[in-house]
Amino acid sequence: MIASMKTRRLSYWKTGYILIAPVLVVLIIVNLYPSIYQIFISFMNYKLGSPVSTFTGLSNYHKLLTDQRFWNSLLVTLRLLVFTLPIQLLLGIILALSLDASKYRKYFLPFLVLPVVTTPIVVGYVFQYMFREDYGLISYFLRLLHLFPGYNLTSNPDTVIPSIALVDTWQWTPFVMIVLLAGLQSLSSSVYEAARVDGASPWKIFTKITLPLLKNQILVVLLFRTVDVLRTFDIIYALTRGGPGTSSETLTIYLQLTGFKFRALGYAGAMGIFLLLIATIITLFYMKVIRTDTLEGEK
């Protein structure tokens, strides 16, 4: 009896490992192995389509640090973050508050979320069509408002990043909205009533009660938006391919160009490693903030 209990418990312990084994094996093959292999690639001068490659040590990394175009691509990515995160957060909060207060939210919600799931490359082309300076709809509306500058907004180095940010904002504000709405709906109304009884103004209730209680949802939104802006590729590829010049060339676009147009796979590998590092650092940073916060909440 005791023996059978023991074997049963033993198999019970093993079961957990058997259950996670397939996922781990697959992820090691499709993610860990390629990542490690890429370190190796980044030490070689791999050329696309050429069978020979030689070990070049750290020269790809040295090149990375001295490559003006690489630093430019980092700056472009950073500018895109600055032009997207604050406005999306603001619009997302306004929308979430409006939906939370509206009796008819269930009629609006299914339509408001559609941009999030629309194929990004399609979004890019639809907006390219609307940005056209001759028959594009955005240019047309700007003309009606006497705001049209006379050129395609995506073809000018000064306006191309805000234009891409506009497309990104169109696509991702609904994401911010639904996450914050979920947060708002999980708050109990008794907190508000107590504050209202105490005579707090709506603005004070919002800044002193709502926002602090939404802190975790806001952090989750910021984490996902930051890493997703870092990976933005499709809409830029459809709109400008990094142009004019290199003024909208993000790190992802430059990596693709380097590897598959300039055929420098080894160098693109070094960029890939760099991108992996940035993404990991950003994630660790947010995780730390989110986690300490949750722990504090549990006290």
Added chain:
Amino acid sequence: MSQSKRQFLLTLILIGFTVLFLFPLFWAFLTSIKLHKDIFTYPPRWIFTPTLGNYLYVLHQTEYVKFMINSAVISFSSAAISVFLGALAAFGLSRFRIRGSKNILMWILSLRMIPPIAIVVPFYLMAIRSGLYDTRIGLAIVLLTINLPIAVWMQMSYIKEIPKAIEESAMIEGCSPIGAFLRVILPLEASGLFATFIMCLIFSWNEFPLTMILTSETSRTLPVSMLSWDTQRGLQWGNMMAASMMAIAPILIFTIFAQKYLVRGLTLGSVVD
């Protein structure tokens, strides 16, 4: 302000935003049913004789149907595999003691945060060497790196909502842990399985950069095929918008019905509605 006045104002605001957010899709749809001559006009034309010509051209004169089948086969198989393997792992990680399970979970989560293009160079070399370049199988495997983190984390959040006592009583009555999983957890998690499947489907269907680099003619998918309208003679907007509409229609229809799962799917279960 009275309650009804407030609701009226809110409704106006929401209608405004909905119009703004739907407008580009609506305009793309209008363009897809326009004749060539109605597209290139200034000011833009709102009233015109609609035509299905663009749709017919895309379906009959190009390889669109082939690309659509590719998209469907690749995303369905990748999503199905992910949901199944993800369910096993989520069950294991949430119900059994596994050494280092916190670290494993964090590692899986971090894979969602990495831009897929950051590992496209090794993918490309591996695909060429293994003969999986430009094959549907190769692409379905590669997409697992995007789908599995979603599948594991999302289903964890669903399994955690199922009381442990239910499967424990099943095991006391003689069920093996796997038996309890199949007979008790899976049926209870059915909506989670469905939601996860939809999310994986959307992500795989929309994937562009990896697919573009890892395919050529044979297993090209719909998003990548959009590039072919970007021709030397200029963009063929009517055809392209018709192709776009047919590419996004399945996803949009799915989403209208699966909208309540979206929050959980997009945040990997960290925000639950």
